[in-house]
Amino acid sequence: MINKKRWSLKSLNGPSPFELAMMVLSLFSVLLVIILTFSKVDEETRRLLLFIDTSICLLFMSRFFYELFKAPNKKFYLKHHWIDFVASIPAIEALRIARVFQILRVIRLIRSTRTLLLPLLRQSKQTTLAGLLMAMVLILSTASVIILLVEAGAEGANIQTAEQAIWWALVTISTVGYGDYYPVSTVGHIIGAIVIVSGVSFFGVISGYMASVFVAPDSTERSEKELRVERNDAHQELIKSTLEQAIERMEQNQQQMEKNQLQMLSEISSLKQQLNDKK
Structure with a gap:
């Protein structure tokens, strides 16, 4: 099963x-x-x-x-x-x-x-890597678009172009914080806080993923090792069963030979008795 x-x-x-x-x-x-x-x-x-x-x-x-x-x-x-x-x-x-x-x-x-x-x-490693790639693209894209829409009309805003929005999103999600571009509106600050929290979580997952790559064995490797162990166990069980059957057959043959030997001895003794009676 x-x-x-x-x-x-x-x-x-x-x-x-x-x-x-x-x-x-x-x-x-x-x-x-x-x-x-x-x-x-x-x-x-x-x-x-x-x-x-x-x-x-x-x-x-x-x-x-x-x-x-x-x-x-x-x-x-x-x-x-x-x-x-x-x-x-x-x-x-x-x-x-x-x-x-x-x-x-x-x-x-x-x-x-x-x-x-x-x-x-x-496929845990591929799932993690694909999820990280997808999350990075979606977070950077969404954050840069929203911050540009929010900050473009704000007074004193310094995020006015597409390049500045992308740069701000990259710097913020990486938690580097150069400070050359920053939101000035309340909504922009909220967006920045969300991106910072997302970045901390994002790089925390990356750290865990890198640790699993270098420390934990791959699931496919584990399954292959388990499969090899099961095959070796099954092979050993087959050998053990074959040996037991061979030993059982040898014991049966030995018992049959002993039975035949007793029968032959009985017949020999019977023939001797008949010879003695004729004499």
Whole structure:
């Protein structure tokens, strides 16, 4: 029963943590495209949204070429994932709608698997790394956009451009705090406090992740070691059972030989008795 249960857990095949992270980023990028297309925003906010979208496109393209390099059959990969490359091309708004197909493909993978939690738990390191990447992109993007919208019209504000908003978000989430750009409004201070707390939590998770990489063994390595131990135990049990059966057969053969020997001795003694009677 244990082996069957373990086999069923390993046979669960669902989307990888990075596929789920790319799906969330695709949803976010589609939202950016909708805002850029249908909303009237000022020039600096539009530049900031375009910068964020281009950065997400570069992430998509890097993952596409990485998976293409790893794929054993590159023609097959290109045939089934060419839409990922098309959706990763920046600065062409018409092609960005192709990211909807990325989302639909991952949703189809989610629907095809019986559970989503167990595959993520079995790939704990990939899940942590994908979650950190996704959280960093979302926090930086959201914080920079909101702080630019809030501070742009405030009196005495020094965060006026897309570059300044991105720089402030990077400095704040890293808790460095250069102080060259800072919010002046109450809402900006609240946003800054949230970003600082998020940054502390974010780098705390990174520290724990790095510790697990160098200290704790990988879950797949543990499972392989457990599997090897189980195979060795099963092999030893098989050898022990075979030896016991062989010893049992030898004992049976020995008993049969002793029985045959007694029977032969009985017959010999009977023949001797008959010879003596004839004499």
